[in-house]
Amino acid sequence: MTAELHEELTDPHAGEQLDHGAASSRPLKSRISEPQPRGAKIRGNRPVDQSEAANRFMAATEHEAMHDARLWDLRQKRDKEMHGIEEWEELRNLASGIKEHTLSKLDYYLELFEKNATANGIKVHWAKDGAEHNAIVLEILRSKGVELLIKSKSMLTEECGFREFMAKNNVEVIETDLGERIQQLDDEAPSHVVVPAVHKLRTDVASVFAKTIGSDPDNADAHYLTECQREATRPLILSAQAGMTGGNFVVAETGTFVVCTNEGNADLSANTPPLHIASIGIEKLIPGLNELPVFIRLLSRSALGSPITQYTSHFRGPREGGEMHVVLVDNGRSERLGMEKFWPGLKCIRCGACMNTCPVFRRSGGLSYGATYAGPIGLIIDPTFNVHKYRNLPYSSTMNGSCTNVCPVKINIHEQIADWRKTLAGEGEISPVKKVMMKAAGEVLASPVVYRASLPLGRSALRHLPHFMLYNKLNTWGRKRDIPETPKQTFNEWYRRNRKSQSEGEKS
Amino acid sequence: MLVEDKGIPMKVGLFVPCYVDMFHPETGIATLELLERFGLSVEYPVDQTCCGQPMTNTGCEREAAKTEELFVRNFGKYDYIVTPSGSCTNQVRNNMTAIEQTEAVKHVRSRTYELVEFLHDVLKVDAFPWAEFPHRVALHNNCNTLRNLRIASMSERREEPFSKPKALLGMVKGIEFADLTRPDECCGFGGTFSVFEEGVSAKMGQDKVTDQLKSGAEYVTSSDSSCMMHQEGCARRMGVNLKYIHIAQILNGARA
Ligand code: SF4
Numbered sequence: 001m002t003a004e005l006h007e008e009l010t011d012p013h014a015g016e017q018l019d020h021g022a023a024s025s026r027p028l029k030s031r032i033s034e035p036q037p038r039g040a041k042i043r044g045n046r047p048v049d050q051s052e053a054a055n056r057f058m059a060a061t062e063h064e065a066m067h068d069a070r071l072w073d074l075r076q077k078r079d080k081e082m083h084g085i086e087e088w089e090e091l092r093n094l095a096s097g098i099k100e101h102t103l104s105k106l107d108y109y110l111e112l113f114e115k116n117a118t119a120n121g122i123k124v125h126w127a128k129d130g131a132e133h134n135a136i137v138l139e140i141l142r143s144k145g146v147e148l149l150i151k152s153k154s155m156l157t158e159e160c161g162f163r164e165f166m167a168k169n170n171v172e173v174i175e176t177d178l179g180e181r182i183q184q185l186d187d188e189a190p191s192h193v194v195v196p197a198v199h200k201l202r203t204d205v206a207s208v209f210a211k212t213i214g215s216d217p218d219n220a221d222a223h224y225l226t227e228c229q230r231e232a233t234r235p236l237i238l239s240a241q242a243g244m245t246g247g248n249f250v251v252a253e254t255g256t257f258v259v260c261t262n263e264g265n266a267d268l269s270a271n272t273p274p275l276h277i278a279s280i281g282i283e284k285l286i287p288g289l290n291e292l293p294v295f296i297r298l299l300s301r302s303a304l305g306s307p308i309t310q311y312t313s314h315f316r317g318p319r320e321g322g323e324m325h326v327v328l329v330d331n332g333r334s335e336r337l338g339m340e341k342f343w344p345g346l347k348c349i350r351c352g353a354c355m356n357t358c359p360v361f362r363r364s365g366g367l368s369y370g371a372t373y374a375g376p377i378g379l380i381i382d383p384t385f386n387v388h389k390y391r392n393l394p395y396s397s398t399m400n401g402s403c404t405n406v407c408p409v410k411i412n413i414h415e416q417i418a419d420w421r422k423t424l425a426g427e428g429e430i431s432p433v434k435k436v437m438m439k440a441a442g443e444v445l446a447s448p449v450v451y452r453a454s455l456p457l458g459r460s461a462l463r464h465l466p467h468f469m470l471y472n473k474l475n476t477w478g479r480k481r482d483i484p485e486t487p488k489q490t491f492n493e494w495y496r497r498n499r500k501s502q503s504e505g506e507k508s
Numbered sequence: 509m510l511v512e513d514k515g516i517p518m519k520v521g522l523f524v525p526c527y528v529d530m531f532h533p534e535t536g537i538a539t540l541e542l543l544e545r546f547g548l549s550v551e552y553p554v555d556q557t558c559c560g561q562p563m564t565n566t567g568c569e570r571e572a573a574k575t576e577e578l579f580v581r582n583f584g585k586y587d588y589i590v591t592p593s594g595s596c597t598n599q600v601r602n603n604m605t606a607i608e609q610t611e612a613v614k615h616v617r618s619r620t621y622e623l624v625e626f627l628h629d630v631l632k633v634d635a636f637p638w639a640e641f642p643h644r645v646a647l648h649n650n651c652n653t654l655r656n657l658r659i660a661s662m663s664e665r666r667e668e669p670f671s672k673p674k675a676l677l678g679m680v681k682g683i684e685f686a687d688l689t690r691p692d693e694c695c696g697f698g699g700t701f702s703v704f705e706e707g708v709s710a711k712m713g714q715d716k717v718t719d720q721l722k723s724g725a726e727y728v729t730s731s732d733s734s735c736m737m738h739q740e741g742c743a744r745r746m747g748v749n750l751k752y753i754h755i756a757q758i759l760n761g762a763r764a
Contacts, residue, residue, distance in 0.1 A: 055707040088666040398698025400651035405664035421567025442571030448555040476706035481741030484531040491536035
């Protein structure tokens with residue numbers, strides 16, 4: 001984010017901590033550029049293999065080390081901000097409560113927003129899915145003869161496959177968020193909800209820009225790269241006929257919406273052209289302005305460890321001679337709201353804190369998930385879009401629970417991950433290997449006799465894990481770890497020899 | 509020692525998790541001896557196997573049912589069930605839902621304690637006069653123990669710092685603590701995660717070992733053997749000479 005605003009970027013190596021510009025990711029070894037690992041291989045509707053992509057990401061050691069360090073740094077900055085606010089946990093409770101309340105009366109608040117927004121001169125549209133959203137936006141653009149649209153970052157439009165749709169319909173879309181623009185130019189999805197290009201080294205950005213906007217491929221200076229991008233994009237921004245934003249919070253009581261950014265690019269997108277379209281998921285509602293500060297105080301602190309985003313812009317209606325449209329998108333949200341265990345995922349404010357803290361995400365990169373949403377929140381949302389394709393994702397977690405405890409709206413992420421595993425196994429959406437192995441384990445462990453017989457005792461030739469942990473090719477333990485040595489006797493044997501006879505003797 | 513609410517002698521059932529039984533019998537022995545030092549009558553039902561965690565952890569609840577039933581049959585008669593494992597305790601207390609919730613099941617679930625919390629919260633131990641461990645030790649909290657059983661404060665939350673294992677270890681003569689840079693970071697074991705997602709699991713383990721090594725620790729201790737089995741496996745392969753010892757052994761007076 002905000003690379004151009006940060007002084008410390010003039011010397012990217014200054015100071016102990018990394019700075020939070022996406023462009024500041026510094027190569028750990030200068031001059032040697034390691035090729036950027038790409039994301040998960042998508043094969044139609046086949047279940048995404050996150051581990052395969054994660055292994056490739058980790059094999060690119062410079063990328064993995066930078067990615068882990070950058071995101072851990074954000075987590076630490078978040079911790080520091082948290083300690084500065086005495087009522088932090090109370091804020092989380094409030095935020096969670098407000099979201100739960102709003103979601104429980106969503107129909108009421110949506111209609112209230114529509115009424116008040118309409119009174120403010122905003123045109124409100126309803127889209128039940130991505131296709132409807134895209135069609136509505138296209139129609140608005142066509143009615144104004146728009147061929148060039150500038151937009152700020154929005155996960156919702158990623159959900160809708162918006163850019164591809166517009167490309168097919170001859171509308172050029174320019175992303176104005178720096179990280180998102182990098183990803184657009186590289187024809188890659190964002191890897192993180194807040195810092196979309198965080199998986200890239202500066203050298204990767206230099207090569208993308210060299211190919212697409214003609215910068216010097218050997219110059220990976222953050223300032224230089226940002227400047228080149230700005231030079232290339234500003235004229236497009238000035239000539240665009242329409243601008244698009246998302247919305248972080250939609251205020252029912254006032255019929256307004258709020259967009260939080262660090263680069264001010266949403267304001268450029270919204271204010272430069274005469275036509276502003278905001279695409280917003282229906283879960284972004286909050287009741288009134290009184291509730292807003294709770295979220296504003298939590299959002300940027302959780303996301304980047306900064307007290308507030310550089311810009312918190314309130315959009316209250318079209319400016320004179322202009323038009324403002326809000327497209328409220330469902331795209332599976334109503335259905336999710338009806339899911340007994342998984343509806344709390346709708347409280348998400350997309351701060352990315354769960355990704356920053358997730359030890360699996362930091363080592364795998366966001367693109368390894370092969371889905372719009374990566375990391376912990378992705379694991380519990382993605383299967384609601386396509387249960388088969390994303391059935392492996394809930395296993396890409398150690399269920400350590402760090403995500404749940406950083407989440408500013410207290411989503412029980414790690415519990416939902418466990419619930420997803422149960423739900424998937426119950427629906428038969430589990431890999432055959434896991435199924436067979438667990439069936440075998442369940443049988444062995446249910447019988448003391450069979451279990452004892454399966455153990456790899458010191459005297460046996462099998463000096464490794466018991467069979468139920470080693471089903472066929474899954475003897476993965478020993479690839480990078482030594483297998484523990486089996487002692488001469490198990491505890492059970494020791495007890496039978498040293499205590500059992502004793503206590504039985506006492507009884508008789 | 510009496511059961512507080514009943515005034516009768518406390519009967520404790522010892523649960524030794526499968527991997528402790530197999531690979532670290534010395535942890536089971538130390539747990540048993542340590543509990544006996546406090547005058548408890550401790551029994552180890554010899555027909556025990558596992559708490560059902562591998563299956564539940566993988567989502568296969570139905571496959572866990574028979575193992576859970578066996579667990580309840582083995583431990584139903586005790587006032588307390590104590591185990592040197594936080595993740596097994598979490599499984600029994602919070603996730604043992606594959607079977608009908610009878611009175612016996614509820615009893616077992618509410619009476620199962622991880623060793624450290626049993627010593628700290630139930631026995632309220634205030635001294636280990638026999639224990640001395642003049643070494644630099646890094647403490648590892650298993651994630652279930654930390655964030656589900658709440659054995660210590662966590663860095664994610666704004667809360668008063670506390671640590672039950674540290675409070676107990678602090679009573680051991682000569683012990684010195686080594687600080688990790690990411691004390692709460694998961695080590696990557698994660699139960700069946702360690703087998704199904706081997707790559708990320710091993711990388712997380714290596715990073716954990718590197719942090720422990722940098723801390724200048726001679727020993728790593730934890731109230732959970734499973735994490736340490738994974739960490740030790742990584743350390744050996746990396747050629748790192750850190751020693752891993754269960755907290756039960758230190759508290760029971762192991763010298764090295
Ligand atoms: S789930 Fe919570 S922590 Fe993760 S992005 Fe959403 S609000 Fe942030």
